Each structure stands twice: as C-alpha cells, then as structure tokens.
Amino acid sequence: MFEEMIHHRPPWLVTPPSTKPIAISSRIRLARNMSDLPFPGRCTDEQRNEVISRVSKAAEKTVLLQKAEVLRLDSLSPIDRQFLVERHLVSPEFVQQEAPAAVIISNDETCSLMINEEDHIRMQILRSELNLEEAWEMINKFDSDLEKSLPYAFSSKYGYLTACPTNVGTGLRASTMLHLPALVHEHKIGSVMSAVGKIGIAVRGLYGESSDSKGNMFQISNQVTLGQDEENIVNQLHQIVLRIVEHENKLRGTLIANKPHQIKNDVGRAYGTLKYAEILTSEEATELLSSLLIGVDLQVFDEVDRTVVNELLIDIQPAHLQKMKGKNLTAEQRNLYRAKIIRKRL
Amino acid sequence: MFEEMIHHRPPWLVTPPSTKPIAISSRIRLARNMSDLPFPGRCTDEQRNEVISRVSKAAEKTVLLQKAEVLRLDSLSPIDRQFLVERHLVSPEFVQQEAPAAVIISNDETCSLMINEEDHIRMQILRSELNLEEAWEMINKFDSDLEKSLPYAFSSKYGYLTACPTNVGTGLRASTMLHLPALVHEHKIGSVMSAVGKIGIAVRGLYGESSDSKGNMFQISNQVTLGQDEENIVNQLHQIVLRIVEHENKLRGTLIANKPHQIKNDVGRAYGTLKYAEILTSEEATELLSSLLIGVDLQVFDEVDRTVVNELLIDIQPAHLQKMKGKNLTAEQRNLYRAKIIRKRL
Numbered sequence: 001m002f003e004e005m006i007h008h009r010p011p012w013l014v015t016p017p018s019t020k021p022i023a024i025s026s027r028i029r030l031a032r033n034m035s036d037l038p039f040p041g042r043c044t045d046e047q048r049n050e051v052i053s054r055v056s057k058a059a060e061k062t063v064l065l066q067k068a069e070v071l072r073l074d075s076l077s078p079i080d081r082q083f084l085v086e087r088h089l090v091s092p093e094f095v096q097q098e099a100p101a102a103v104i105i106s107n108d109e110t111c112s113l114m115i116n117e118e119d120h121i122r123m124q125i126l127r128s129e130l131n132l133e134e135a136w137e138m139i140n141k142f143d144s145d146l147e148k149s150l151p152y153a154f155s156s157k158y159g160y161l162t163a164c165p166t167n168v169g170t171g172l173r174a175s176t177m178l179h180l181p182a183l184v185h186e187h188k189i190g191s192v193m194s195a196v197g198k199i200g201i202a203v204r205g206l207y208g209e210s211s212d213s214k215g216n217m218f219q220i221s222n223q224v225t226l227g228q229d230e231e232n233i234v235n236q237l238h239q240i241v242l243r244i245v246e247h248e249n250k251l252r253g254t255l256i257a258n259k260p261h262q263i264k265n266d267v268g269r270a271y272g273t274l275k276y277a278e279i280l281t282s283e284e285a286t287e288l289l290s291s292l293l294i295g296v297d298l299q300v301f302d303e304v305d306r307t308v309v310n311e312l313l314i315d316i317q318p319a320h321l322q323k324m325k326g327k328n329l330t331a332e333q334r335n336l337y338r339a340k341i342i343r344k345r346l
Numbered sequence: 347m348f349e350e351m352i353h354h355r356p357p358w359l360v361t362p363p364s365t366k367p368i369a370i371s372s373r374i375r376l377a378r379n380m381s382d383l384p385f386p387g388r389c390t391d392e393q394r395n396e397v398i399s400r401v402s403k404a405a406e407k408t409v410l411l412q413k414a415e416v417l418r419l420d421s422l423s424p425i426d427r428q429f430l431v432e433r434h435l436v437s438p439e440f441v442q443q444e445a446p447a448a449v450i451i452s453n454d455e456t457c458s459l460m461i462n463e464e465d466h467i468r469m470q471i472l473r474s475e476l477n478l479e480e481a482w483e484m485i486n487k488f489d490s491d492l493e494k495s496l497p498y499a500f501s502s503k504y505g506y507l508t509a510c511p512t513n514v515g516t517g518l519r520a521s522t523m524l525h526l527p528a529l530v531h532e533h534k535i536g537s538v539m540s541a542v543g544k545i546g547i548a549v550r551g552l553y554g555e556s557s558d559s560k561g562n563m564f565q566i567s568n569q570v571t572l573g574q575d576e577e578n579i580v581n582q583l584h585q586i587v588l589r590i591v592e593h594e595n596k597l598r599g600t601l602i603a604n605k606p607h608q609i610k611n612d613v614g615r616a617y618g619t620l621k622y623a624e625i626l627t628s629e630e631a632t633e634l635l636s637s638l639l640i641g642v643d644l645q646v647f648d649e650v651d652r653t654v655v656n657e658l659l660i661d662i663q664p665a666h667l668q669k670m671k672g673k674n675l676t677a678e679q680r681n682l683y684r685a686k687i688i689r690k691r692l
Contacts, residue, residue, distance in 0.1 A: 273615050275618050
C-alpha cells in the first residue's frame with residue numbers, strides 16, 4: 001500500500017491546471033463511539049482490540065472501505081506513521097500512542113478511518129478545493145453505512161457522545177485548507193483570524209491543532225459541534241471560506257497592481273534559491289514553494305507548473321523523502337536529498 | 347573620455363581566464379608637493395589654479411600622461427565624480443571638495459594623477475593581480491619625469507614633505523586588493539588583520555580608509571612611510587600579501603574538503619538570487635557576486651565565467667549604472683536596473 005502511495009499523488013491534491021485554487025482541499029471528519037464499551041482512554045488493551053475488530057468488520061461492509069486494508073498501528077514503522085501524518089490521513093496524536101489502534105484508508109485516500117484515537121472512531125473525507133458539501137454527503141452516507149453494524153453512543157439530549165466535550169453533538173469538524181500568501185504578506189491574517197474566531201471558526205496551521213502555519217497554508221474549521229445541525233455547520237463554513245477567498249483574491253490584485261516589482265522579486269528569489277540551493281530544510285522549502293505558488297497564480301512567473309509545486313509540497317516532507325529514498329535519512333541527509341529533488345523537478 | 351570608459355573594462359581588472367587571483371589588483375601612490383607654494387589646504391583659489399596649471403604642463407612631458415586630458419573637478423557632474431571613485435581612479439575625499447582641483451588619467455586607466463587633493467600631487471599606478479614591483483618601477487619612472495619640471499618639497503632629514511605627517515618620508519602607499527571569502531567565512535579575517543597590524547600593515551574595505559569591506563574584498567597597505575626606503579616597503583608588502591594569499595588558499599582547500607555541500611549551497615543560492623531577483627542593492631549584489639567568485643575559483647560552480655563576475659562587480663555600482671543608462675536614476679530605479687543587467691549577463 002505504501003509503495004503505491006509514494007508513486008501517486010493524493011487525488012484530493014490534483015486540480016485542473018487551469019484552476020488557481022486559494023482553497024486547496026476540504027475535509028470533514030466525524031467522531032463516533034460505541035455505546036457498549038468505554039472511551040479509548042479508559043479501555044483495556046483487550047477492549048481496544050475488540051473495538052478494532054468490530055469497526056474493521058463494519059468498515060468492510062461500507063462502499064468506501066470494503067476493499068481497504070486494516071493497518072494496525074503496531075505494524076507501522078516510525079517513518080510509515082509520519083508518512084500518514086504528512087499525507088493528512090491520520091492525526092499526529094494518533095500515531096504517537098502505544099495502545100492498540102488501527103487505521104483504514106481507501107485506495108484513493110479520499111476516506112480514512114482511525115480506530116482508537118481519542119474516540120473509538122474518527123472518520124474523514126478529504127476532497128480537493130472547496131468541496132465541503134460533497135464531502136459532507138459522502139461522509140454522511142459512510143457514517144450511515146457504519147451505523148448499521150455498530151451501536152453508536154448517542155444521547156437524545158446532546159447528540160453523539162465523544163471523549164472530549166468539544167466534540168459532543170454532531171461530532172463533526174469541517175475544515176478547508178487555504179493558501180493565503182497575500183493576507184500574510186500584507187499583515188492582514190491576524191485580523192481575519194480574530195474576526196472569524198468571534199463566530200466560532202478557528203484558523204490553524206497546516207497540521208491542525210497547535211501547529212504553526214507553514215508556507216502560508218491555513219486550516220479554517222468550525223469549533224462548535226453542539227446545538228447546530230450538520231448542514232448548517234458545513235454551510236456556514238463554506239460561506240466564511242468564500243469570503244476569506246474573496247479577501248485574499250482582492251488583496252492579490254492590489255499587490256500585483258501596487259507592488260509588481262516586489263512580488264516578482266519575492267517570487268524570483270524563491271525560485272532561484274529552490275533551483276540552486278544544495279541544502280534545504282523542510283520549513284524553508286515549504287515557504288519558498290508557497291512564494292512560487294503565488295507567483296504562478298498571479299502570472300508574474302511562468303517558468304513553473306503549479307502541479308509540480310503542489311507535488312513538491314507533499315514530497316519534500318521528511319517521511320515522504322525517506323519512503324522515496326527507501327531508507328532512513330538523517331536530517332542533514334534529508335536536507336541534501338530534498339534540495340536535489342527540488343532542483344531536478346523545477 | 348567617459349563614454350569610452352563605460353564601454354571598456356579597466357585593464358587592471360582583466361586577467362587571463364585561467365588565473366584565479368586572490369590578489370585582484372595592486373596599486374602604488376606617491377604624495378608630492380611643490381616647495382614654492384603652500385599645501386592645498388592653505389592655498390588661495392588662485393594658488394590652487396597655479397598648481398593645476400604647472401602640474402598639467404609637467405604631466406604633458408611624461409610618457410604616461412602626455413596625451414591625457416586634464417579633467418577639472420568643477421567640470422564634472424556628481425555622477426562623473428562618483429564614476430571615477432568607483433573606478434578607483436580618485437579618492438572619495440578628492441571629489442567632495444569645492445576648491446579648484448583636477449585629475450589626469452591615462453587612456454588605459456593605469457596611471458592617474460590628482461591635483462590638489464590633500465597634497466598638490468597624488469599619483470597612482472594600478473595593475474592587475476599581485477604586481478607591486480612592476481607598479482613601483484612604473485611610478486618611480488613617472489615620478490622622476492615629473493620631478494624634472496617641478497620643484498618638489500623635500501627635506502634631507504625627513505624626505506618628501508606632505509600635508510599629513512603620516513605620509514612624510516617616501517610619500518608612498520602601496521596596496522593590494524584581496525578577495526578573501528574563505529578567511530571571512532571561517533572568521534579568521536580578524537586575526538589576520540590584527541597580526542599584520544602589529545607590523546605596520548593596514549587592512550581596509552574596498553574604497554580605502556573608513557570604508558567597510560564589501561563582498562569579501564580587502565585592501566592591504568603599508569602604514570609606515572618614514573625611515574624606510576621604497577623598495578623595502580614594496581617588498582615587505584609583497585611578502586605579506588603572499589602569506590595572506592597562501593592562508594586563504596589553504597583555507598579554501600579545507601573548506602571544499604570539509605564542507606563541500608555548504609560551499610555549493612552558498613554559491614548556488616547566490617547564483618539563484620542573482621539570476622532571478624527583481625530588486626538588488628549594490629551591497630547585496632556585491633556580496634552575492636563575491637560568493638559566486640569563490641564558487642568559480644573552487645570549481646564547485648561552472649555555470650559562470652569569472653570575467654563576467656569581475657565586470658559586474660564594477661558595472662553594478664551606482665554611477666556606472668547611471669552612465670550606462672545615460673540618465674540619473676533614483677536608488678529604487680537603480681536596484682531594478684542593476685538586477686536586470688545581472689539577469690541578462692549571467
């Protein structure tokens with residue numbers, strides 16, 4: 001499974017070359033638990049194994065995961081685990097635990113299901129660009145399929161019960177990954193974050209909670225899960241994303257009109273460094289590739305194909321590099337190999 | 347005269363492509379005054395004009411300057427003045443004054459003669475690479491030619507008399523411009539400076555006194571002018587330069603052996619930035635071109651011709667840019683034009 005994943009791009013990242021999405025991808029996840037077993041944090045190993053077994057069987061009966069392999073966490077090397085995090089298929093917290101847990105991933109990486117993360121079940125659907133409604137329809141259907149074989153913990157008063165109270169109710173978190181270089185460049189990202197924060201929307205870095213923004217990429221997601229229905233949550237987030245995208249788009253227009261040389265300068269330097277550096281850390285490469293993206297999108301720089309940049313943003317991550325190279329690499333070796341791959345592809 | 351100068355390189359900068367000089371150029375200047383007039387600082391304008399007239403006539407009788415034009419300072423625009431400074435033909439102090447003064451420059455820019463700088467006469471010979479002895483022979487002959495028509499202020503006790511006591515005696519300053527990136531990179535330049543300082547040798551930046559080092563270029567020159575004969579001064583400096591060059595060469599070897607990737611990284615990034623930046627200040631461009639030079643010299647980077655880099659180091663200077671463009675440019679316009687020229691030539 002990993003061998004295949006290394007050699008193809010996740011479909012949610014592939015967009016037609018003509019589009020210049022500010023919204024890179026959309027994701028919805030649902031948290032569910034079984035009513036007849038304690039939450040994972042209070043399970044014995046035996047009970048956790050029972051959860052894996054029962055959820056795996058239920059997944060086999062769904063359309064999306066019927067042919068998917070069950071990957072037990074204890075069978076995965078540290079690099080494999082990190083690879084799945086980099087691919088946005090599991091959470092960093094999930095792969096750090098030692099108790100029995102598993103993940104099931106559809107071949108096209110659209111659907112993934114973590115068993116025994118904080119809740120018994122964390123399922124997600126990942127789509128390219130701004131496609132929250134489509135993602136919601138898919139996950140809603142998938143959830144109904146699972147529910148046929150599993151007794152969900154559900155309260156008529158609160159809704160779905162979850163390990164952490166912030167997920168109680170719908171158990172739903174919807175998010176969109178946005179590329180916002182103009183808002184960052186013009187120091188407007190702070191005011192956007194505080195404005196949407198007031199209406200229960202969080203803005204975070206690339207890998208969710210507590211991660212810093214890398215390469216001007218931000219995750220916009222709902223915070224409230226209780227007391228609203230799912231369609232409302234998804235629709236509200238969709239509307240807010242549309243407004244942020246509009247803001248970013250306007251600002252890009254202003255930037256290219258008022259500071260054409262500065263933009264060309266930033267983009268050109270980023271390209272020159274990527275093309276000729278011998279050593280590149282993950283952080284720096286991500287920043288520079290993000291600068292390139294804005295150059296491509298604003299049509300001030302046409303030496304680069306957007307798809308190549310998008311692919312590189314995934315491939316230059318530490319575990320991806322090591323999977324490609326087929327062996328463990330030190331940080332120093334990765335920085336050399338990363339620069340080599342970037343030089344070759346640009 | 348200026349039109350021609352813009353379109354050709356100063357001969358002292360042109361070295362065979364096969365050589366990779368650490369010593370870029372050698373310069374000797376002599377300070378002389380006439381015995382029958384006060385030092386320039388105490389001259390009336392009339393007396394200063396008399397100096398110009400008498401020295402010009404004497405210069406016409408020399409082999410080196412017989413066909414050279416006398417450029418009166420008050421006939422030169424601010425850009426022309428700055429251009430001559432950038433070309434290392436006059437001192438920054440010389441062009442800042444308002445009292446009558448003039449400069450005479452040989453067509454090949456090897457010989458120049460400032461009239462009414464701090465002393466009545468400051469003559470210099472500029473040669474490529476480490477050629478102090480040749481420069482000494484040339485200037486000694488030139489000085490004897492001048493002396494035939496001018497009554498030099500000379501004391502049998504002290505030697506030649508000069509406005510500033512630090513020049514009394516021989517009135518000779520010999521200097522070599524050295525490119526020392528490895529010593530800078532390895533933080534050894536400080537100890538070299540203090541070591542040679544103890545034996546009366548000064549290390550300064552590119553444009554002489556009080557100027558910072560730019561692009562790892564340093565001027566090494568004698569401080570003592572009194573109580574030694576000229577051949578000794580020149581020979582001592584020659585020996586010291588040889589030792590610094592040896593030190594730099596060894597360090598370059600160590601660097602390339604121990605830190606090949608770091609060197610390639612520095613050089614590659616410098617090239618990438620120069621090749622794709624839209625905006626480049628004089629300081630940054632000089633630094634980056636210097637990094638390129640070491641890449642070329644250490645053969646870690648073969649995309650660039652050394653001659654092109656040497657020419658750019660001269661041409662990207664503010665007055666050179668404006669002479670090439672044929673009009674005054676603001677600092678912002680220069681940064682754009684500088685980047686454009688560098689992109690085109692690399």
